[in-house]
Amino acid sequence: MIDYIEKTDEIRQFTEQHVKKSRYEHSVRVAEMCARMCRQYGLDWRKGYLAGIGHDMCKDFSDEELFELAGRDGREIIDYDRKKPALLHGRAAAVLLKEQFKVYDQEILEAVANHTSGIIGMCDLTKCLFLADKIEPGRPQSTDEYRAGLLAMSLNDMLYSVLEENYEYLTKKGYEIYPGTREMIEYYAKIHAEGGR
Numbered sequence: 514m515i516d517y518i519e520k521t522d523e524i525r526q527f528t529e530q531h532v533k534k535s536r537y538e539h540s541v542r543v544a545e546m547c548a549r550m551c552r553q554y555g556l557d558w559r560k561g562y563l564a565g566i567g568h569d570m571c572k573d574f575s576d577e578e579l580f581e582l583a584g585r586d587g588r589e590i591i592d593y594d595r596k597k598p599a600l601l602h603g604r605a606a607a608v609l610l611k612e613q614f615k616v617y618d619q620e621i622l623e624a625v626a627n628h629t630s631g632i633i634g635m636c637d638l639t640k641c642l643f644l645a646d647k648i649e650p651g652r653p654q655s656t657d658e659y660r661a662g663l664l665a666m667s668l669n670d671m672l673y674s675v676l677e678e679n680y681e682y683l684t685k686k687g688y689e690i691y692p693g694t695r696e697m698i699e700y701y702a703k704i705h706a707e708g709g710r
Contacts, residue, residue, distance in 0.1 A: 515618065517559040524567040524614055532573045539651055540569050547645035554668045556637055563616070564624045564642045571605040582608045586626065593692055600691070603628045630691040631676070633700045640672050647675050673698075673705040 529537050544565030551561035571579060576598040582605035584590060594600050607626035610616040624642040627635060631643050648655050648663060663671045676698045683690055 515559075515563075515616065517563060520614065520616065521559070521563045521566060524563060524570065524610070524616075527614075528566055528570040531570060536569055536572055539649065540566055542649040542651050543568060543642070543645045546649045547642050550641040550645055550664075550668075551638070553664065554637060554641065556641065560618065560621055560638055561641055561645075564621045564628075564638065565645060567606055567610055567614075568625050568628050568642060568646065569602065569606070571609060572599070572602045574602065574605060579605045585612075591692065593689075600629055630694065631697055633693075633697050637668060640668055644671060644675055647679060669701065669704050673701045676701060 528540050532540070544562045547561035547565035548558040550556075551558040571582065574582070579598045579601040580590065583594075583601040585608050586604050588604070590601070604626045607622045610625060611622060616622065620636050620638040623632075623636055624639040627639055628642045628646050632639070635643070644663075648660055650660070663674060666674065680690070680694060680698055
């Protein structure tokens with residue numbers, strides 16, 4: 514059983530020491546937003562806060578450190594990640610949470626590992642962290658009205674809305690899209706169309 518107060522503070526201190534100030538402030542906002550969403554959708558807010566405060570703990574690590582850490586999670590490092598090693602920071606953080614901080618909760622590890630690109634079939638905590646990272650109040654589009662509109666939705670409807678919006682933004686800007694993103698959106702579009710909760 515995790516002592517959430519002690520463990521979260523350890524992770525918070527590590528994050529504060531290893532990322533730039535603006536990223537630490539972002540991490541605090543994500544933690545607060547994720548905890549709020551967990552409360553709203555009937556999840557353990559303490560897990561949400563812990564995942565949020567640690568999600569970017571490796572973001573400012575070197576490419577070599579990211580490859581080394583992420584390479585220990587048993588998943589393949591694809592060519593897309595090799596070209597953009599920064600995308601491995603979530604996987605690296607999940608490994609660090611497990612190995613250094615002794616966090617073994619699979620939902621927390623899944624959420625942190627996949628908060629950047631999302632995955633098909635993500636658990637509700639992963640959805641909350643993925644969304645909190647995209648809509649925390651420091652994001653340019655995230656006005657009070659914007660968040661209120663999203664938070665009035667079911668969790669799956671909010672996920673679908675933000676996935677579509679994010680995909681449109683990246684496509685319009687001409688960015689290369691993470692492999693499997695379109696399939697993931699189609700997966701959640703089907704759930705959305707069926708009124709899935």
